[in-house]
Amino acid sequence: MAISAAAPPRWVLLPALLGTLLILLPVAAMLTRPNWAELPSLLTSEAALAALGLSVWTALAATLLCLLLGVPLALLLANARFRGLTVVRSVVLLPLVLPPVVGGLALLYTFGRQGLLGGTFELLGVQVAYSSLAVVLAQTFVAMPFLVVSVETAVRGLDRDVLDAAAVDGAGRTGILRHITMPLILPGLISGAVLAFARSLGEFGATLAFAGSVQGVTRTVPLEIYLQRETDPDAAIALSLLLIVVAVVVISLAYGRGARVAER
Template identity: 90%
Template structure:
């Protein structure tokens, strides 16, 4: 007779668990059934869709690279620093996780916009950040970086300190330990964080709209194109939505499948 693990939940949790699953799957299924699938290639190859897809992919990649460049060092410091006010700093770094994206977009606008805090400095350099493709990258980075920071910081905090101490005793410097010991050990968390940051960047809407606007080929990403087309061309909006659902499935598989396999090695 098969026995359940000691920590298995009681049977009554099955019903709410199923209801929770249905709450997520039913809306997704409804979207998938609203379109004639033979029309999908045509809808996804329209000029507006191609422009939105191209812009979304390269800006999401740029934002992910920026998150890696800035977020990994930040996560390392948060995981190892010990000072008063660390909790406040961590809360500030993770603020975009709970802040409404449109508020984040307004904050970016009041910082980098022409009338913003740094607007005068950018005007002197002949740069316009707001309502440009750069604004899209900044908005995506703003909302996506906490996902990377949380993943990497959690991975660093889970490291075996004895291994790091042993590397230091052997004469390895801090950079050497980081490169040859820390990074390989936190690789699953790093990969997971990068994939989640890319997914969050790809699906960003509110901050992008508030800070970058919606200009085809310049700032109109896939989520903005879906919002625009939902009234004028619902089939196009559904097609792009299905594409994002497919990307989300791939992202979840990469974020929670591959890192887990790496950790088992």
């Protein structure tokens, strides 16, 4: 088998293996802990099902919100040219490096009862903080940058000559976006949406700070794991394994297609 000239030297194999083990061993250690016979009952308990149901629908809602807001934002960031664009992009991507609990506090001081916009929402009869809506907003806050990065990268990779040719032929901006840009960036869009869903499903810090932990209302799977780790470690491990399985599936969906395309 021919070896590509771009292949790394053999000495990188050792640190690569150590890096793999650093991730794999903790997961493998967790697999040795549960009582597999009790796993179904642990995952179908009332608390587990309530947390799982809440996590799924809030993550789906957050992903939809990421699509509605993040795709236009990514399109603007990929095409805009103005002084200060780097600062704007840094602010948009801030949740990628910001501790989630800090993001939760920022949301609380914005939408909480005593927050910047909290009073306005209270007058409208809407309580945002410590509600299921707060869970969705917290998940959207931390997940949207993943979609923005994915879509912006896909847009920047487009062949500008194709877009310019369509404009010369008389196509309007909306027509170009609908019939050319969106179909071409669809793989990146799907990957970004899947990653946003996964990040929403695993969100903990911002949710706890902004939404609290009320069973059936704001207590998602990560919060349930946190609470169960002391009182019922087996239940916490069972839910953790469930999230690991979901994460593996999500990563496979997000990157599997790209890997197949690269191999062709």
